[in-house]
Amino acid sequence: MGSCWSNQKAKLARNKTRPTNSVYKCEPRILILGGGVAGLACAVELKTNGYNNVRIVEMSDRIGGRVKTLKFADNYVDMGAQWVYGQKGNVVYQMVKELNILEKSDDTLKNINWIRSNGDELSKSVVEEMLNLISTIYYKMQDDQIDPEASFGEYVSQMFYREMDKRHRHLDRHVAKEFITTFKKIEGSMMDVSAYDYWTFKPCKGCHHLNWREKGFKEFLRILVKGDEMNEHGILKDCIDLNQKVIQIEWDRIDGSVVVSCDKRKYAADHVVITFSLGVLKRNTMLFRPNLPEANCAAINFIGFASICKIFIEFDEKFWPDNWRGFNALWRGQDLPSEYWLKDIYGFHVYEHQPRVLLGWASGFHVDVIESMDHDALVQGIMDMLHRFLPKFKLSHPNNVVTTKWSIDPAHLGSYSYPSLLASEYETGPAQLAQPVNVLVYDALLSADTAVSVRATHMKPVVTRPVLFFAGEATSPNHYSTVHGAVETGIREAGRIISFYENE
Numbered sequence: 001m002g003s004c005w006s007n008q009k010a011k012l013a014r015n016k017t018r019p020t021n022s023v024y025k026c027e028p029r030i031l032i033l034g035g036g037v038a039g040l041a042c043a044v045e046l047k048t049n050g051y052n053n054v055r056i057v058e059m060s061d062r063i064g065g066r067v068k069t070l071k072f073a074d075n076y077v078d079m080g081a082q083w084v085y086g087q088k089g090n091v092v093y094q095m096v097k098e099l100n101i102l103e104k105s106d107d108t109l110k111n112i113n114w115i116r117s118n119g120d121e122l123s124k125s126v127v128e129e130m131l132n133l134i135s136t137i138y139y140k141m142q143d144d145q146i147d148p149e150a151s152f153g154e155y156v157s158q159m160f161y162r163e164m165d166k167r168h169r170h171l172d173r174h175v176a177k178e179f180i181t182t183f184k185k186i187e188g189s190m191m192d193v194s195a196y197d198y199w200t201f202k203p204c205k206g207c208h209h210l211n212w213r214e215k216g217f218k219e220f221l222r223i224l225v226k227g228d229e230m231n232e233h234g235i236l237k238d239c240i241d242l243n244q245k246v247i248q249i250e251w252d253r254i255d256g257s258v259v260v261s262c263d264k265r266k267y268a269a270d271h272v273v274i275t276f277s278l279g280v281l282k283r284n285t286m287l288f289r290p291n292l293p294e295a296n297c298a299a300i301n302f303i304g305f306a307s308i309c310k311i312f313i314e315f316d317e318k319f320w321p322d323n324w325r326g327f328n329a330l331w332r333g334q335d336l337p338s339e340y341w342l343k344d345i346y347g348f349h350v351y352e353h354q355p356r357v358l359l360g361w362a363s364g365f366h367v368d369v370i371e372s373m374d375h376d377a378l379v380q381g382i383m384d385m386l387h388r389f390l391p392k393f394k395l396s397h398p399n400n401v402v403t404t405k406w407s408i409d410p411a412h413l414g415s416y417s418y419p420s421l422l423a424s425e426y427e428t429g430p431a432q433l434a435q436p437v438n439v440l441v442y443d444a445l446l447s448a449d450t451a452v453s454v455r456a457t458h459m460k461p462v463v464t465r466p467v468l469f470f471a472g473e474a475t476s477p478n479h480y481s482t483v484h485g486a487v488e489t490g491i492r493e494a495g496r497i498i499s500f501y502e503n504e
Helices: 037-048 091-099 124-141 152-167 173-187 218-224 278-283 294-302 340-344 367-372 375-389 421-425 483-502
Strands: 030-033 054-057 069-072 075-078 113-116 246-250 258-262 266-269 271-274 304-306 308-314 326-330 345-350 357-363 400-403 416-418 437-442 461-470
Touching: 030 037, 030 258, 030 266, 037 054, 037 218, 037 483, 069 400, 091 218, 091 483, 113 173, 124 152, 124 173, 152 173, 173 326, 173 345, 173 357, 258 271, 271 483, 278 294, 278 304, 294 421, 308 367, 308 375, 326 375, 340 345, 340 357, 340 367, 340 375, 345 375, 357 367, 375 400, 461 483
Parallel strands: 030 054, 030 271, 113 326, 271 461
Antiparallel strands: 069 075, 246 258, 258 266, 304 416, 308 357, 308 400, 326 345, 345 357, 437 461
């Protein structure tokens, strides 16, 4: 099974002997479910601190989770996470800042054309005025008395029209309505995001759109695990089992162990770190035996989880001028398409270091339709939309069109978490999801194979052991929906395990 999962020969990486609370009186067995950045960061942190009995179980055939870089057209594209958001306090940026592998991207709001469905382009002054109006609303929102039951989208819309009536009556009302509709699509899930909890997210200061040049976000994975071209798993080599679907997690056993049943094998561990996406946790309610404590369950049920779809379009040669960065789409009421899914595509942008590629963006209720629909119908709809919005351009038929599959991929079932109205109503969120689950461990006369039904009423508990830990972007109170948030949570949960042994 590899050196990382050895019970007998695991050695400490430090000079001093680490105390152990393991009922097995040996190196604690740590199982990490999910090979995304949270799981990888957790494993690296544990191994760096001398915990060598670590194994990652991943459902898919690769590591990285929602970091996925593929060869496409002339270079690489990021199917999932694409940018580093912020610099100060961003663990991802701090890990790579000295390597000169990041560069600033264009602002997808300010430096992109805003075009109506009749081909009319909004003037730069109108776009700037409406963006400034929205910025003013954001700043006022921090000091405003917000209805706890109001969504972020409702608040912004109401304030937008109110401010228009007060100070911006010269703006075309129809254009303004189209603009705010598209803006809400760009922001994603605004109509379900709690206005009251919106400010729990704390953006890192600095540039919020740093791309990976021609390398893609996969470069960060290599750096994280200290890998190279010959060994992409780096220090986690021999510690990762791919293509293992978790069927059941049995965690309340008398002997204190956790038994994880997969479709191909079983694992026994002292501690299990669960880094599944929130979408997977929501879908697989019967995964845990017994059910999780109420606090964890409520967080899983009520935290929001949504999808964004990317559509990569490769042309034989670019049809746009060098200084053109793409457009955001404003649908006029009379032009709304019969193909309802097209309304969820809010723009097509030039992709950095890909001279012949446009990247389409979609959010909303029909992302799963886009990601699962017939390829020819998808291409036809996209080209119809491009012809409508870009009548002055001479378009050619694309060579290749590829979409993401996050909403329908059983290993993810969505893209990002957010503070929903229900989470606010039930006073739950990332902190509740991240609560470790403890068990009482009894006298270790029982082996890992002892039946759970055996009663231990005559034995005294030895220790309270945290057996289940939760990591991933959805467990980050202030950096949810980001890669750096996911990395932070993986390091956080590794720290909890380390503290359990070192503080005893």
